[in-house]
Amino acid sequence: MPYQIYSHTLPSATLGTQRILKAHHFGEQGARPKVYLQAGLHADEWPGFLVLNSLIKLLKEADDKGLIKGEIIIVPVANPIGLAQNFHGYIPGRFAFSDGGGNFNRNWPQLGEKVKKRLKGEVTGDAQENIGLVRSYIAQELAALPENTELQGMKKTLLALSMDADEVLDLHCSGEASMHAYVAQEFEDYFKPLLALLGAKVGLSELETGAASFDETNVSVWRTLKSDYAHLIPWGSRSLTLELRGENDISDDYANQDANALFDYLVLRGVVLGNAPEVDDSEVVYYPLDAMDLVKAPSAGIVCYSKNIGDPVEAGEVIGEVVDLMEDDVTASRYPLIARANGVFFARVQRRLVARGESIAKIAGREHLAFREIGNLFED
Known part of the structure; x- marks a missing residue:
């Protein structure tokens, strides 16, 4: 399937308003590996916007050359609701003004126990078959999620695009910071090459933060199931939150540097065909989040x-x-x-x-x- 852009309309919150999410699709639907990337879930964290804009350009060139092997979905602007919260020239995009307020990256729907009930008695000895079965039940539970409000619709749409991905990369930033990432303990070794390519020397490692954040939600089903089924259900999704330095660390130089690093990572994982980069991850250090x-x-x-x-x-x-x-x-x-x-x-x-x-x-x-x-x- 050639490169395509899909627009997803959110439920209208007020009379005469309508917001959309745009998703850029590369590769054949259902191809593996599948990687999902988004930026700006906290709508006042903008470096990822430009990084993904630059990455899309690189992927379009790769697509023209027939180099996309897997499937890639990019949502460069993940929170149009937060971006509309313009208060006298300032965009306070971390917390919602409506729908009960709250942090946009907290309390996402948890589907693990529901999928677990559906799966009971159907797990086989074929791990890949089990992954497909779990993904089908995740899709059914996602379809049943309510979308009575604009925020519910946004969360449901983003999860529908991401939850069947092999990898989910959620791009954020801090006020002022060095490049770092929040990584689940189970994925420390797996994501070390990504951190190294991005020049991150600090990784914050945790088992569960209790936040029910977007990246945790994408792996929560698998974590719930693995507690009962272990190796019979491998990780069907791995995710992390990338913190792209500070809020004002936005430039073409940074964007191109980070986009090239992400592109190299997609080559490393076999999502894009090419010569895999050599990665020295010796300077990446993980620190426990509770420390x-x-x-x-x-x-x-x-x-x-x-x-x-x-x-x-x-x-x-x-x-x-x-x-x-x-x-x-x-x-x-x-x-x-x-x-x-x-x-x-x-x-x-x-x-x-x-x-x-x-x-x-x-x-x-x-x-x-x-x-x-x-x-x-x-x-x-």
Whole structure:
């Protein structure tokens, strides 16, 4: 099948409005491996838009040469609802204004137990046959999901495009950060080449965050089934969240660099025909997500960092200060930001005016932190 673009219309939320999702399809439908990529689920995180735009150009050239072996679906703008939340020139696209609010990348529909009930008594000794059976039941459960609201329709559409993919790559970014990724523990080795190609040296590894995020939802069915069926049901999907540096790290140079890395990865996985790149992943280090220190502002005020993104830090070390502008004694108006983990300072909020108690910086550590709650590792 030649390259095609499909438009998916979302349920109309208000009179006279209508939003769409555009999906770019490469390769024959049903061909394997299948890879799904999207950007902008958090609608205020934009680097992925340009990266996928550049990747589509590369894939169109490959398609013209007949090099697409598998199936690739790209949704370069995954959240038109969030993009419409323009408030006096600012797009607060992380949380929904309507449909009960909430983080756009939390609380996605969980289908594992429903598929498990359908599958009971039908698992065979043929692992590939079982994968096909599970995918058919996933499709049936997806079709039964409600789409009474615009947000429900968006979630249902994105899952219908992604949940039968062998790999799901969800592109995000942080406020200010080095390239990093959130990866399920089971897939650390599998995705190490991807991180290396992208130049990411930090991977945050977790079993389950409790967030029911988009990337976790795509593998949740398989994780649920493997607890009962082990090797009889191999991983039918692997997913991760890529954090493409910071919000303002947007340029043609970055976009072309990252798009070429993703293209090389598709060649490496046999989705696109070509000479597989040699990958040195020796610099990629995984840090447990429950060992990540979320540094909180001890006071409201202006934050001044003394450490840079990518710097190593030690527990007890000061990485910056918050200046309380309302303090009467200006000589005693600075409050230190103290690291609680030995590791790497890899991300921070872009704003320099912060609120008391707000998580404003992230340090990837190696040892579990007692104050980090397993199953509730994302605070927002």
